[in-house]
Amino acid sequence: MAGRPATIRGGGISGAQIGLIVFAFISVAALGLFIFQLTRVKELQHRAESAEARIKHLGQPAAPLGTYYDNEATARGSGATVFKLMTEDLERVSQLVAGESKLIAKVLEEQSNELLRQVAATHPISASDTLLTAIRKLDQHATALAETKKSQALELAEAQQNIESLTQQLKAARDEFEDQIADTKSDYERAVADFGSKLAAKDAQVRDLRDLLETREKDLQDLRRAAETDKREWDLERTRRDKQIAGFQRKIEELAGAFDPEAILKKADGRVLRAIPGSALVYINLGANNNIKVGMSFEVFSHTATPNRTLRGKGSIDVVTIMDETAECRITRNDAAQPITEGDIIVNIAYEQGRKPKFVVCGNFDLNYDGQIDPDGAEEIKSMVRRWGGQVVPELDESVDFVVIGTASKVPPLPPYASDIQRDQAERRSLENVEKFEPLKKQAIAMHIPVITQNQFFFLTGYVGQPDRSLYNDRSLGLN
Numbered sequence: 180m181a182g183r184p185a186t187i188r189g190g191g192i193s194g195a196q197i198g199l200i201v202f203a204f205i206s207v208a209a210l211g212l213f214i215f216q217l218t219r220v221k222e223l224q225h226r227a228e229s230a231e232a233r234i235k236h237l238g239q240p241a242a243p244l245g246t247y248y249d250n251e252a253t254a255r256g257s258g259a260t261v262f263k264l265m266t267e268d269l270e271r272v273s274q275l276v277a278g279e280s281k282l283i284a285k286v287l288e289e290q291s292n293e294l295l296r297q298v299a300a301t302h303p304i305s306a307s308d309t310l311l312t313a314i315r316k317l318d319q320h321a322t323a324l325a326e327t328k329k330s331q332a333l334e335l336a337e338a339q340q341n342i343e344s345l346t347q348q349l350k351a352a353r354d355e356f357e358d359q360i361a362d363t364k365s366d367y368e369r370a371v372a373d374f375g376s377k378l379a380a381k382d383a384q385v386r387d388l389r390d391l392l393e394t395r396e397k398d399l400q401d402l403r404r405a406a407e408t409d410k411r412e413w414d415l416e417r418t419r420r421d422k423q424i425a426g427f428q429r430k431i432e433e434l435a436g437a438f439d440p441e442a443i444l445k446k447a448d449g450r451v452l453r454a455i456p457g458s459a460l461v462y463i464n465l466g467a468n469n470n471i472k473v474g475m476s477f478e479v480f481s482h483t484a485t486p487n488r489t490l491r492g493k494g495s496i497d498v499v500t501i502m503d504e505t506a507e508c509r510i511t512r513n514d515a516a517q518p519i520t521e522g523d524i525i526v527n528i529a530y531e532q533g534r535k536p537k538f539v540v541c542g543n544f545d546l547n548y549d550g551q552i553d554p555d556g557a558e559e560i561k562s563m564v565r566r567w568g569g570q571v572v573p574e575l576d577e578s579v580d581f582v583v584i585g586t587a588s589k590v591p592p593l594p595p596y597a598s599d600i601q602r603d604q605a606e607r608r609s610l611e612n613v614e615k616f617e618p619l620k621k622q623a624i625a626m627h628i629p630v631i632t633q634n635q636f637f638f639l640t641g642y643v644g645q646p647d648r649s650l651y652n653d654r655s656l657g658l659n
Contacts, residue, residue: 276310447524448531451479452505454519459510461496461519466504469532473498475567476641477508477525481517490631493517495641496525511643528581528639529567536569537578541619542585544633556585560636567640575622582623582630584616 248261255264273279276287292306295313299306303320304313449465465471478492493514500507513519529536544556553559560583561571572579623630631639 447480447526448477449525450482451519451521451523451525454521454523456518460499461508461510463496463498463506463508463525464504465525466502466506468503470568471498471501471506471530473501475527475530476511476643477527478638478641479519479523479525482522482524490635491638492526492641493523494519495643497641497643511641525641526639527567527641528636529564529569531568536564536580538564538569538571539573539575539579539582539619539623540564540571541582542616544585546633552586560585560633563640563642575619575626575628577626579623579628581636582619582628583633583636584620584630585633 248264251264252259252261269284270281273281273287277290291310295304295308295310296306298304298313298317299308302317304316308316449463449469451461452464453462455461463477475498477496477498479494479496480492494510494517495512496508496519497511498506499509510519529538538561540557540560542557543552544560545551546553546556546559564571564583569580575582620630636642
């Protein structure tokens, strides 16, 4: 059976003491718990301050990203933070771009830019394009290449068909060509056989011709020897004839002597029969029987005085009336100091009884003495010669009586704008004219044929004009 509690004796703990001990224990425990809670609060406060400082350091994402990540973290609930969500997005972008989830943005950017530069060097994109833009351009380029490849494939198929067709045509042409070659070969063999027979015949002809050539060569040598003999004899004969001709020429020169201009006057055509003082008419001893014509002119020279060097006479007359043996003439020019008298001789070198004097006319002429060359001057001189009974010949020979010479043909002056080629051509034509003009004078002098000027021709035919007085003292070649 149960007994009651034992009583402490002699100094046991009382209830008050126990209560006091319990109170003290509870107080110590409460104080310890307060200190623990205070330490925990300090720690949490420190951690909150550190978290706030870190958030401040990391910053907040700008709208709309901040709003998006805040809403997304709230929707996911416990454990989802904005930073964690952003980290996951960066990892997915890194995995999508580079195939690795742990690359930072700088590395991704460097690798992307390097790849863009490499691709831009060979493809139609720019190194400054974004990845999406570059991918879009590359896709467009790939699509275009695919279309081109498809078109080329069609063209290739068509080309293959054409090649097959051409191959068939080539085969047909080759077969036809081989047939033609076979026919040609047969023709060639026949032609070779024919050629062989013809060649044998030609060889026989060549032998015959060689024999004939040898015979002709012998005949030619005989003829050459005969020709050499004849040549030696001819050279001897020519030498003998040259010596004879040289002797004849010396005799002719001795007989001819120097040309005398007065010989023209000594061979007068007629004389003045009657001259009436104060009258413009004279009568000469030439008439119809002497073949003179109305309008013919004569130069009158004194029968006593020596003619001057200009060969200008004392007067000029024109035939106006013709009788059988005489003619009435009109004085067209006279000199009061030297009147025309009976016995004066009359001359017209283009007229001669019984023959027609020959003239060569060369050069340009100024018939009216105005300082300008007359385009038809030479033809007018020739017309005068023919009108008075002479004849004009184109070439100089021993039968020519006179050479009427003007001035050398001149090339018209060129304008200032003429080219060097035109000036060279004009100079060449001028030299050619001089080369034709000068030799004629020298040849006539060498042949003792009188060379007279325009003035002298007018003087010796009785032509009345207005001659240039400054030319009266000209010394014509051949009339010194």
